[in-house]
Amino acid sequence: MPRSPAPFAEIWRGDIAESHHVGHAVICDATGDIVEAWGDPEAIILPRSSAKMIQAMPLVTSGAAEAAGLTSEQLALACASHEGAPIHIDRVAAWLSDRGLSEDDLRCGAQPTRDRALKIHNIKHDIPPNQLHNNCSGKHAGFLTLNQHLGGGPEYHETDHPVQRACLEIFEDLTGMTSPGYGIDGCSAPNFATSMHGMARAMARFASATEADVAGRAMIALREAMMAHPMLVAGEGRACTRLMQAATEPVAVKTGAEGYFTAILPERGFGIAVKCIDGATRGAECAIAALLVRLGAASADHPDVAAFLNPEIPNRRGVKTGEIRPAPGLLA
Amino acid sequence: MPRSPAPFAEIWRGDIAESHHVGHAVICDATGDIVEAWGDPEAIILPRSSAKMIQAMPLVTSGAAEAAGLTSEQLALACASHEGAPIHIDRVAAWLSDRGLSEDDLRCGAQPTRDRALKIHNIKHDIPPNQLHNNCSGKHAGFLTLNQHLGGGPEYHETDHPVQRACLEIFEDLTGMTSPGYGIDGCSAPNFATSMHGMARAMARFASATEADVAGRAMIALREAMMAHPMLVAGEGRACTRLMQAATEPVAVKTGAEGYFTAILPERGFGIAVKCIDGATRGAECAIAALLVRLGAASADHPDVAAFLNPEIPNRRGVKTGEIRPAPGLLA
Numbered sequence: 001m002p003r004s005p006a007p008f009a010e011i012w013r014g015d016i017a018e019s020h021h022v023g024h025a026v027i028c029d030a031t032g033d034i035v036e037a038w039g040d041p042e043a044i045i046l047p048r049s050s051a052k053m054i055q056a057m058p059l060v061t062s063g064a065a066e067a068a069g070l071t072s073e074q075l076a077l078a079c080a081s082h083e084g085a086p087i088h089i090d091r092v093a094a095w096l097s098d099r100g101l102s103e104d105d106l107r108c109g110a111q112p113t114r115d116r117a118l119k120i121h122n123i124k125h126d127i128p129p130n131q132l133h134n135n136c137s138g139k140h141a142g143f144l145t146l147n148q149h150l151g152g153g154p155e156y157h158e159t160d161h162p163v164q165r166a167c168l169e170i171f172e173d174l175t176g177m178t179s180p181g182y183g184i185d186g187c188s189a190p191n192f193a194t195s196m197h198g199m200a201r202a203m204a205r206f207a208s209a210t211e212a213d214v215a216g217r218a219m220i221a222l223r224e225a226m227m228a229h230p231m232l233v234a235g236e237g238r239a240c241t242r243l244m245q246a247a248t249e250p251v252a253v254k255t256g257a258e259g260y261f262t263a264i265l266p267e268r269g270f271g272i273a274v275k276c277i278d279g280a281t282r283g284a285e286c287a288i289a290a291l292l293v294r295l296g297a298a299s300a301d302h303p304d305v306a307a308f309l310n311p312e313i314p315n316r317r318g319v320k321t322g323e324i325r326p327a328p329g330l331l332a
Numbered sequence: 333m334p335r336s337p338a339p340f341a342e343i344w345r346g347d348i349a350e351s352h353h354v355g356h357a358v359i360c361d362a363t364g365d366i367v368e369a370w371g372d373p374e375a376i377i378l379p380r381s382s383a384k385m386i387q388a389m390p391l392v393t394s395g396a397a398e399a400a401g402l403t404s405e406q407l408a409l410a411c412a413s414h415e416g417a418p419i420h421i422d423r424v425a426a427w428l429s430d431r432g433l434s435e436d437d438l439r440c441g442a443q444p445t446r447d448r449a450l451k452i453h454n455i456k457h458d459i460p461p462n463q464l465h466n467n468c469s470g471k472h473a474g475f476l477t478l479n480q481h482l483g484g485g486p487e488y489h490e491t492d493h494p495v496q497r498a499c500l501e502i503f504e505d506l507t508g509m510t511s512p513g514y515g516i517d518g519c520s521a522p523n524f525a526t527s528m529h530g531m532a533r534a535m536a537r538f539a540s541a542t543e544a545d546v547a548g549r550a551m552i553a554l555r556e557a558m559m560a561h562p563m564l565v566a567g568e569g570r571a572c573t574r575l576m577q578a579a580t581e582p583v584a585v586k587t588g589a590e591g592y593f594t595a596i597l598p599e600r601g602f603g604i605a606v607k608c609i610d611g612a613t614r615g616a617e618c619a620i621a622a623l624l625v626r627l628g629a630a631s632a633d634h635p636d637v638a639a640f641l642n643p644e645i646p647n648r649r650g651v652k653t654g655e656i657r658p659a660p661g662l663l664a
Contacts, residue, residue: 016515016525
């Protein structure tokens with residue numbers, strides 16, 4: 001019988017807990033065994049963008065990244081859900097240009113930038129959103145680079161395309177299970193399903209990777225790229241960026257749509273997967289922050305941790321009216 | 333022992349139900365008794381903006397509205413969470429001016445307009461958000477009009493101010509219970525707590541009001557104003573507006589922050605209260621649409637109902653990737 005989701009976070013306003021978030025969370029060790037779990041570790045989920053480091057694996061293991069001379073910054077962008085700020089879109093544009101490609105070759109679709117200054121600039125100058133602004137444009141630049149290496153057709157996002165078949169193969173290897181299905185992601189690429197345990201196991205594989213084989217070296221290269229360039233993985237003010245910067249030990253943190261988070265803790269060989277069952281970002285952010293604090297990998301007092309673990313809720317005049325509180329069962 | 337929240341909606345992507353919403357819902361009849369309930373009818377909640385028609389009651393029962401010659405449009409705005417479009421802000425500005433007041437007298441705080449054309453216009457012309465754009469500015473114009481009648485001080489939003497004391501008195505009368513507390517709302521006014529049953533009972537009072545007394549006449553005036561001016565209550569594309577326009581019988585529908593909805597069905601004397609426990613608007617919209625369809629007050633096939641009951645989830649290229657489905661237990 002499936003286990004019910006566990007308390008994640010409470011939304012307090014005055015003396016009233018007005019909303020509640022629940023979810024599933026799993027911490028795995030280097031053996032792939034569960035260290036701790038909340039909710040149902042066998043729940044089937046779509047990891048969405050929190051699986052981007054897995055989707056970037058064939059780019060590296062195939063030799064495509066090395067052949068194209070990709071830098072650590074580009075590997076970070078391949079794993080990113082960036083906010084479409086100039087630091088992101090300029091680098092993705094240069095990457096495509098270096099490969100003899102352009103924004104037209106992307107299949108992720110246009111998305112308005114989430115960088116405030118650029119958004120205002122673009123509105124003032126009637127510049128419409130394009131595919132470079134899409135938070136997945138780095139992942140898609142990676143897909144295109146892999147595709148050049150594989151010699152596939154231009155519709156690299158289709159589920160039966162060699163690029164996506166390579167992604168599925170490594171996804172099933174790292175999660176340690178056959179994927180029970182998939183959904184089409186917001187960026188038009190397939191997003192493969194797995195269990196909560198499978199996703200935490202895959203993250204523990206990243207955390208415990210060694211230089212002994214091609215896959216291990218690829219996992220190390222990708223996790224190190226994420227940790228070296230936290231601003232490229234997300235952007236200013238974003239949870240992934242701030243939590244990676246605030247962590248008291250090396251941690252790679254990655255969000256996914258619909259309340260997903262993963263984390264890789266190389267010093268412990270631990271992997272974490274978090275799913276807020278209602279899909280709320282605020283609930284998932286609170287939960288991943290709580291688990292990092294629980295493990296001693298982040299301090300609850302650090303402002304970049306507190307901003308997600310226990311943020312204030314202001315009214316329109318900037319006065320505190322309430323706060324988000326992590327569920328006691330996650331934190332300690 | 334409190335009852336667990338009930339299934340409200342499922343978020344499907346491909347063959348995977350990737351997120352789930354649960355909540356409480358109560359339908360009351362003219363006697364205040366529960367006709368049907370899901371989840372916990374005794375759960376304590378903050379109704380947020382879905383209580384605006386209650387907060388507008390003292391404006392009418394005191395005689396302030398009549399003394400100021402308020403129109404049906406102005407009563408609708410007093411109950412509104414509008415999107416700050418020109419049709420809303422121009423009317424609120426004129427109302428304040430008619431009363432010898434101005435935007436400065438509001439205490440709701442500035443909020444960017446959610447009207448797309450106006451938002452772009454304001455950014456292009458460096459016009460900052462002001463308090464008229466706040467979705468609650470009509471409610472606050474009502475508070476100010478009541479305050480002129482009562483002769484209270486300028487800080488009409490404070491919990492011990494005569495305006496808010498009048499709101500609490502009618503709130504407790506209509507909900508049929510002592511309010512167990514309050515939170516400060518996004519617009520700085522107190523938002524009084526009650527139970528799910530209390531909120532549905534208050535809506536049933538509105539639905540079954542008669543001309544026999546001052547309160548009954550006020551409730552009829554307010555619900556009729558909402559139903560006569562659905563565009564003023566919310567705005568283009570908004571759930572309250574579209575559901576009121578699409579309903580197959582007279583219904584007043586009102587949303588509140590953190591996943592709240594109320595509905596008034598005068599032909600049946602029914603009141604509805606809905607709370608999505610995680611605070612998600614999409615979950616609450618799906619639930620209120622499902623209950624209106626269940627009761628036969630709306631058609632599931634109407635595009636303005638389907639847009640909330642069973643909306644498609646597109647990717648960035650506009651292709652359907654999934655959909656929101658109402659929980660079977662709500663719909664039939």
